[in-house]
Amino acid sequence: MNRLLCIIALLIAMITITSCVKRFENVKVGMTTSQLKDVVGSPDSIRNDFFAEVWFYETHLVSVSCDTVTLIRNKAEIQAEVRDMQKEIDRLKAKGY
Numbered sequence: 001m002n003r004l005l006c007i008i009a010l011l012i013a014m015i016t017i018t019s020c021v022k023r024f025e026n027v028k029v030g031m032t033t034s035q036l037k038d039v040v041g042s043p044d045s046i047r048n049d050f051f052a053e054v055w056f057y058e059t060h061l062v063s064v065s066c067d068t069v070t071l072i073r074n075k076a077e078i079q080a081e082v083r084d085m086q087k088e089i090d091r092l093k094a095k096g097y
Contacts, residue, residue: 024060031069036062
């Protein structure tokens, strides 16, 4: 009986955690900002960059122009790209470029 209660509690916790995760796979280019907020909520912060806004979330950034989503990027992917670029810069420096 104790084991059954633990399993039920674990299942409830997993369902709760899963339902709280922001669903960026449902965010699409062309959505309005209202649709974006409906799917993933309000951003943690917003930065204005010339003709677009960048909406920052915990795991993603979203570029918005004229109330429309124009780009969705995963922060972890961006960080990996920056590391790869830094490795290439270091390699070129080592070769004397």
